[in-house]
Amino acid sequence: MMPTATHISLRTRYTQIRQQSEQLCAPLATEDYVVQPITDVSPPKWHLGHTTWFFENFLLVPYLKNYEVFNSKYPFFFNSYYESQGPRVHRSHRGNMTRPSVEDIYQFRTHVDRHLLDLIEQIENSSEAWADEARFTLEIGLQHEQQHQELLVTDIKYILGNNPLFPAYDPSDVDQGHSARPAGWIEVDAGMYQIGHESEGFCWDNELSAHQVYLQDYAIQDRLVTNGEYLEFMLAGGYDNYEYWLAEGWDWVKSLESKSPLYWYAVDGQGWHHYTMQGFRPVDLNLPVTHISYFEADAFARWKGLRLPTEQEWEVACRLTEPQIKGNFLEQQSWHPQGVGETEATQFLGDAWEWTASAYLPYPNYPRFKGALGEYNGKFMINQMVLRGGSVATPQSHMRITYRNFFQTDKRWQFTGIRLAR
Structure with missing residues (x-):
């Protein structure tokens, strides 16, 4: 169970949440990352990239001095619905994009994580107003990634559950023979x-x-x-x-x-x-x-x-x-x-x-x-x-x-x- 924010450092919490997203995708084949059966369901690789774009766009670009974006074309692909952040790929077309590859997206995450940890150190060592603003935005980014962890699970279920082979995400045995008390x-x-x-x-x-x-x-x-x-x-x-x-x-x-x-x-x-x-x-x-x-x-x-x-x-x-x-x-x-x-x-x-x-x-x-x-x-x-x-x-x-x-x-x-x- 992940400790609450009051029990662990901001750096540790950031690392744990980011790792949990990747752990949710660990059982997937590469092909599973790309599929979008319906508009509501985004490809897993899009979730991994979008949450990373959020940290890059709303934290690294405005607050980390001399930061250079990983790829200037990524905001068009990974912006979800932010009109203020410019044009974007239509939601229903996220599954049509074979590039960036899954490997590219994991490299994107590694790049942003490395720089974000540097920014966290600066935030924790500063008492200036910008640090408070950045800390607030960082908290939103972490909560935002946890929202997308839920979407990852449900989108992966829809992707696998609409495959005629019905592949198991977790092939472990399921307990049978449950009981339910009468509703009170x-x-x-x-x-x-x-x-x-x-x-x-x-x-x-x-x-x-x-x-x-x-x-x-x-x-x-x-x-x-x-x-x-x-x-x-x-x-x-x-x-x-x-x-x-x-x-x-x-x-x-x-x-x-x-x-x-x-x-x-x-x-x-x-x-x-x-x-x-x-x-x-x-x-x-x-x-x-x-x-x-x-x-x-x-x-x-x-x-x-x-x-x-x-x-x-x-x-x-x-x-x-x-x-x-x-x-x-x-x-x-x-x-x-x-x-x-x-x-x-x-x-x-x-x-x-x-x-x-x-x-x-x-x-x-x-x-x-x-x-x-x-x-x-x-x-x-x-x-x-x-x-x-x-x-x-x-x-x-x-x-x-x-x-x-x-x-x-x-x-x-x-x-x-x-x-x-x-």
Whole structure:
């Protein structure tokens, strides 16, 4: 498990995070680095290059004296969405580029890392204003790379999971025969509650400013919805009854080739199987259902006569039941959500990102980052829904209870799941 920023030096933390990205790619063949099956999925080599460009562009170029960029053509390829940083390759074309090669990108990372460690030494030995600015940008860069570690895992899964050979990322054995206790309810009284980040540690601008909200009495389930529970919805014709679906969701359902969660396949005579990072496996009915769109999560809740929690309800319930950041995260290397068995685990943190019924919008007095980094979150606050809690692909040291993830309603290549409320 990676220590938190308060326990290790900035230099060590930078090195560990950068190495972890490369370790995630270690099981790949060279060909796996280049593939882009859909627009949402970027090639692994692009993630490795983009995070490196971030450090070079926002730290080395402005703060390290006499620094020369590794390749002046790379910003066009590795800029993601920063309008202030100039033109870039269209997102859907990232997989069309055979060059730079994977070898070139690793050389790029080595070059930037060497100079960045020099800059860190200067930052730590300076009390000038520029050093504070650089330290803040460096922290964003580290958090940014950890976000891309999650994307690496989920993008690699999509790349391998859409290969007809279903190659395993991690061929180790998977425990079978899990159990799941009956779902219970966490009752929360009506009242005023504090929402948002208010400690001294890092947070994204979209977690600010902390504010009070009034919540009515509500209850939220004490675990995630399982594959078995979701299969009941499927067998009951949930995908064929428009009454459970939002209008856009119903249009989306009719376009599906398979009316099931992503990676699920009906195998003749053998029941439902799905692709996991350990390969093609029977669906374990007692494990949390994942790779679910918002449309599916909302339809399932309606079918049950329940609803999805708001993000405020989710945050309050998590604070009351799981105040410590622990769970099934990237560091555990399980690569798949785990069951609760007969334990008291509530799964608020780790396992699967949980769709909420809240649109992704700014909090009151939202303090958007200044300059180019202001493009990081604020401009995406439209047509997306909030997810909470992290997943098996989220670095634990990157997670907070107040963390707000967000995706469009049809997205499901991330480890996304369901928790019900009433």
